[in-house]
Amino acid sequence: MLFNSFEFVLFLPLSFLLYWFVFKKHLKAQNFFLLAISYLFYGWWDWRFLSLIAFSSLVDFIAGQQIEKSSTKARKKLFLWISICTNLGFLGFFKYFNFFAESFADMMNMIGVQANPWSLNVILPVGISFYTFQTMSYTIDLYRGQMKAEKDPIAFFAYVSFFPQLVAGPIERAVNLLPQFKIKREFTYEQGADGMRLILWGLFKKVVIADNCALFVNEVFANYQSASGLELILGAVFFAFQIYGDFSGYSDIAIGTAKLFGFNLMTNFRTPYFSRDMAEFWRRWHISLSTWFRDYVYIPLGGSRVGKGRAVFNTFVIFVVSGFWHGANWTFIVWGALNAIYFLPLLLMGKNRKNTDTVAENRFLPNLKELWQMGTTFALTCLAWVFFRANSIVDANNYFFEIFQSEFLPSNFSLFKYYLPIIFLPFILIEWKIRSKGFNSTVKIQNVISRIAVYFLIVIFLIVYGNFNQTEFIYFQF
DSSP: OOSSSSSHHHHHHHHHHHHTTSSSSOHHHHHHHHHHHHHHHTTOGGGGGGGHHHHHHHHHHHHHHHHHHHHSHHHHHHHHHHHHHHHHHHHHHIIHHHHHHHHHHHHHHHTTTOOOOOOOOOOOOOOOHHHHHHHHHHHHHTTTTTTTTOHHHHHHHHHHHOGGGGGOOOOOHHHHHGGGOOOOOOHHHHHHHHHHHHHHHHHIIIIIIHHHHHHHHHHHHHHHSOOHHHHHHHHHHHHHHHHHHHHHHHHHHHHHHHTTTTOOOOOOOSSSSGGGSSSHHHSSSHHHHHHHHHIIIIIITTTTOOOHHHHHHHHHHHHHHHHHHHOOSSHHHHHHHHHHHHHHHHHHHHOOOOSSSOTTTOOOOOOOOHHHHHHHHHHHHHHHHHHSSSSSSHHHHHHHHHHHOSSSOOOOOGGGGTTTHHHHHHHHHHHHHHHTOOOOGGGGOOHHHHHHHHHHHHHHHHHHHHSSSOOOOOOGGO
């Protein structure tokens, strides 16, 4: 079920009313109801994969019980690895089986051994990359002694399948989200208003920004051999806006929807395109994933508190693994490695924690230095996004080649029919306004007329420029 679908328009208010007016008095009944509607929400795509998420939840629930009960470290580690191997096994099979089979065949052919790739017609379950990482955080934190095992299976199963963030994040930690299923929840006007604001802003990002950008981006990447240099540059820039509007829009809707049910999810994006270097960008982009890899992979490897050589190795590991997490294609691995190369100079010079504040703090406009830093960081990001978007490394390389080989100006400049220059301006201005606190900061506008004007402007752009073709979110494929 898509957030931008007619089905969700019916599903959300009906679930909201039942949740607060029928099941409010009994916490376990509320949790069971959340579990039921979450399975309904997930099963809307393909009901067969409900057994997969249920089995994964069951394995981690039992593993958690055994980790807490075990008296020896070896036994605790055994059940931890049962959890990790089960989750990564499912993820590896459904997402990477064909990739490894085809890559092995290609490698054998390169050394003169004839090999035919053996592939399966495997359907990728929606959200498997997200909920497997979420369940692994539970057993890892249990093993580390950072939390107690959950005794209530309904609460645990509801935590794993919580529908707002189930299929595309944020990737919640058990220590943050699971306890919220154990306490009585009360609906407040402030939380409801915050939720509706975030849903509105997320919907704007998706159907106005991302889906309109997609029209131009898809055309350019599909026909890059015949596109002009300017169109190719704009294709990369608009893809940067597309993937940000699409993914952060989903996160906003997810966080806002969770608020309507009395839950607080972590912030997943903090206006990353206003970053002044790549280290700051990765502190602001897909925060739930980058912090997951930091806490469960990078720091256990030694992080940056090791020798320079090992720190460089750890950096490449974390970025390449992050790239591979996104998909079974060498383009994602190159994208990750390229971001590691961007990050390394900052790490080696000790400047990776330099820009931890908000750009142009307490100022309306950035200075020239900040403007230059944001511009170069955005340009490097767009360059890497080409590999992320291209179908193959060959296509990505040819895309860059065509920028310099083709005529710079197009013969038929059709950009303006997509209204992108018009809708970009208010989007960028609002993003700049909320760069330090997020969209909820609009509630701080004391002038009622100004506050209503912001909402009215967003609604007008949704009506006039919204693309309501129920386009799937990009990160559903990951």
